[in-house]
Amino acid sequence: MKKLIIYLLLSFGFVIMILPFAWMLVTSFKLPSEVQEWPPKWHSKNFFTHREVKVNVKLGAVKTVKGISLSEALSFTSSTNEVNNVLNIVVDDDPFYRGTLFIDTKNFDYIEFADVNAFKNWLNNVDNFANFSTETPEKFFEEVFLYYKSGPTPYFQRLNYYSNLAKRIDGALQGIKLIERFIDRRIKDENERERFREFLKIKGEEIQNVKEELSKYKSGKYLILTDEEIENIYKTLNKLNLNYDGENELLNVYNSKVVNVFDDEITKVKFYLDTINYFKNIQTKKIDKPIIAKSISKSEKIKLLKEELKKFEDVQLLSKVISEYGYENLPENFSKSIDTFIKEKYNISSSQLIDLKSLTVTFKNVLINNKIDYKQILSKGSLDTLLDYADLKLLSSSTYRIFKSKLETYSHINNLHALVKDLIVYSDYLDQVRRVYNNSLNAWKIVEAPSFVKAVRVKNGEVIEVELEGVSPIYLSDNSIKKVSLSFSFGETLANIFQNYVDAWRSAPFGRYYFNTVLVATVTTILEIILASMAAYAFSWMNFPGRNFIFGLFLATMMVPGEVLLVPNFITISKFGWIDTYYALIVPWIVSVFAIFLMRQHFLALPKELFDAAKIDGCSHWKFLWQIVVPLSKPVIITGALLKFVGSWNAFLWVLIVTNSDKFRTLPVGLQNFSSDVGTLYNQLMAAATFSILPVIILFLLTQKYFIRGIARTGLK
Known part of the structure; x- marks a missing residue:
């Protein structure tokens, strides 16, 4: 019974000790949304072969910034404003990177393109459309939906809409109270005064009731009001009959402060409802x-990229870049090659090139915004031709005038206009390379799809792009795509489970951190064991004046907290010029009083007869230490080495203080990359922590028998 209780206590202690590590391990496999779920769960969606993902269709054929790569962002300002025929589906859930994607579009309503004549006839019967482009039906619908529902600040954003509407209603009620105060003074006819006062009282009560009825739309399931809710709001507002059938001196004020407020809102809401119904x-x-659609391997993406690059007209410089650097980071390498080519061709400096590139982007944006087809002009003539045309079209543009004045400051550069033309042409070429590169690397293979779906791409697991052909994406954007399904094979499920480890490793130079940690821990451990062995031997086997006193002083230093020594040690290291070097990480920690104490206690337990026998054979202290004492002290030496290695491996504060760059930082400091002012990526942090401590755990398991033996023997004498 006694043994059973002991085993139970030990088992309970083991569970308590292992629980934090187990939770860390489980968290390292979780998706971002699962990390802070309550109640916490000991599993993750990553373990399953099927998953539902919440999405939101981006209304209108607009560029979606979420999920774009850095290279795409670089080309954002200089790319043309052509509308991509792409349906953007934004992931409002955890990102995904592989699997088979299922978007249930079957039986969705759509049309290729609207009949222009029928559209114009409909417009003739609609009011309030002047603020929207009627160039094409698709452009009109896009702008309407962006304004009302899907823009940066949509009109029907629930909280803002209710707040603004409530303020306008309160303003109308205040207007009624204001008018009531002036009835006796302004309306001369007594009967009219009483009739109008009673009318205002009734309408005030009706408006108050409407406000209370509309308050239920302040909260709801979705951030944006649904079409059904908008329809109900319209009915509620429209049932108010605020028109007064009489005439008096305050009627104009009443119409201005009360009637017009509601008429304007009713007109706006009705316009949207008419548009959506026609749509x-x-x-x-x-x-x-x-x-x-199904995710494809990297080799398949590269193959697709090669096919797309064959379509480029001028591939000489691009081919040179590919042969030298390969396809990895192609746009960045191509950009560097263009810069080198331009600098050598026109003999300009890097700073001049940077300034001229910035100037060129400004010029291109002005041309694009004013719908000037600069590509066609440059294909037939020089930059002078383009500038002459721009002078006629952009006389009122201050940006263009600034561009011209800045361009003149570089007139000393030979062939300046040819240089600027090359920059424009090559920047367009680079944009094409970036677009093709990113589209290829984000491509998924279509397994089944409607005939008008040309391609499917998933960008960073956060945006699904469905490229259409012959159908405007605006006609698919109103369908209720709220979720997409994902299914995974066994290999894909396994990749999902370890995705956090891949992301964590790529988020910082962990290869360098690992190298630094292993180097510092190994060198520090070896040097400490050598020095501690010699010191421990001196304090245990050699007799010299003040031996015990000096050893006591050594032990006394263990009473000083390490934090107290941080500042003086840092000042010393700074004086030596060792900041951000391996010396600062290694030298201060190669002597350990604890290691000396540990080894001395073990050395004292060795028989004195060993030294006497060795001395008779002519063995010196040095030889006796390394040939007899050290081999006999393997357990305690391994124990000291393990403790030092673990301590050095886990060192954080000192490394943080004396290093300024990733070149010398170690794993514990590298874990800071997952924390910032906006929050902490706990799943990736736990993944990084797991692969950071794994070598130490393996080392302990391999040396635990020596560790236990070494600790046990240090108490013997």
Whole structure:
């Protein structure tokens, strides 16, 4: 029974000790949204072969910034404003990187393009459309939806809409109270005064009731009001009959402060409802298939990229870059090659090139915004031709005038206009390379899809791009795509489980951190064991004046907290010029009083007869230490080495203080990369922590028998 209790206590202690590590391990496999779930779970969606992902369709054919790469962002300002025929589906859930994607589009309503004449006839019967482009039906619908529902600050954003509407209603109620105060003074007819006062009282109560009825739309399931809610709001507002059938001196004030407030809102809401109803009515076709796409391997993406690059006209410089650097980071390498080519061709400095590139981007944006086809002009003539044309079209543009004045400051450069033309041409070429590169590396293979779906891409697991052909994406954006399904093979599930480890490793130079940690821990441990062995031998086997006193002083230093020594040690290291070097990480820690104490206690337990026998054979202290004492002290030496190695491996504060760059930083400091002012990526942090401590755990398991034996023997004498 006694043994059972002991075993139970030991088992309980083991569970308590292992629980934090187990939780760290489980967290390292979790998706971002699962990390702070309550109640906490001991599993993750990553372990399953099927997953539902919440999404939000981006209304209108607009560029989606979420999920773009750095190279795409670089080309954002200089790319043309051509509308991509792409349906953007934004992931409002945890990102995904592989699997088979299923978008249930079957039986969705759509139409290729709206009939322009029918659209114009409809516009003739609609008010309030002047603020929107009527160039094409698709452009009109896009702008309407962006304004009302999907723009940066949509009109029907729930909280803002209710707040603004409530303020306007309160303003109308205040207007009624204001008018009531002036009735007796301004309206001369007594009967009219009483009639109008009673009318205002009734309408005030009706407006107050409407406000209370509308308050239920302040909160709801979605951030944006649904079409059904907007319809109900319209009915609620429209049932108010605020028109007064009489005439008096305050009627104009009443109409201005009360009636017009509601009429304006009713007109706006009605316009949206009319537009959405017409938009739905013209979609007379049904989609016959779902969209199913499968992730492809990197080699398949490179193969696709090669095929796309063959379509480029001028591939000489691009081919040179590919042969030298390969396809990895192609846009960045191509950009560097263009810079080198331009600098050598025109004999300009790097700073001049940077300034001229910035100037060129400004010029291109002005041309694009003013719808000037600079590509066609440059293909037939020089930059002078383009500038002459721009002088006629952009006389009122201050940005263009600034560009011209800045360009003149570089007039000393030979062939300046040819240089600027090359910069424009090559920047367009680079944009094409970036676009093709990113589209290829984000491509998924279509398994099944409607005939008008040309390509499917997933960007960083956060945006699904469905490229369409012959159908405007605006006609698919109103369909209720709220979720997409993902299924995974066994290999893909395994990759999902360890995705956090891959992301964590790539988020910082952990290869360098590992090298630094192993180097510092190994060198520090070896040097400490050598020095501690010699010191321990001196304090245990050699007799010299003040031996015990000096050893006592050594032990006394263990009473000084390490934090107290940080500042003096840092000052010393600074004086030596060792900041941000391996010397600062190694030299201060190659002597350990604890290691000396540990080894001395063990050395004292060795028989004195060994030294006497060795001395008779002519053995010196040095030889006796390394040939007899050290081999007999293997357990305690391994124990001291293990403790030092672990301590050096886990060192954080000192490394943080004396290093300024990743070149010399170690793993514990590297874990800081996952924490910032906006929060902490706990799943990746736990993954990084796991692969950081794994070598230490393995080392302990391999040396635990020596560790236990060494600790046990240090108490013997």
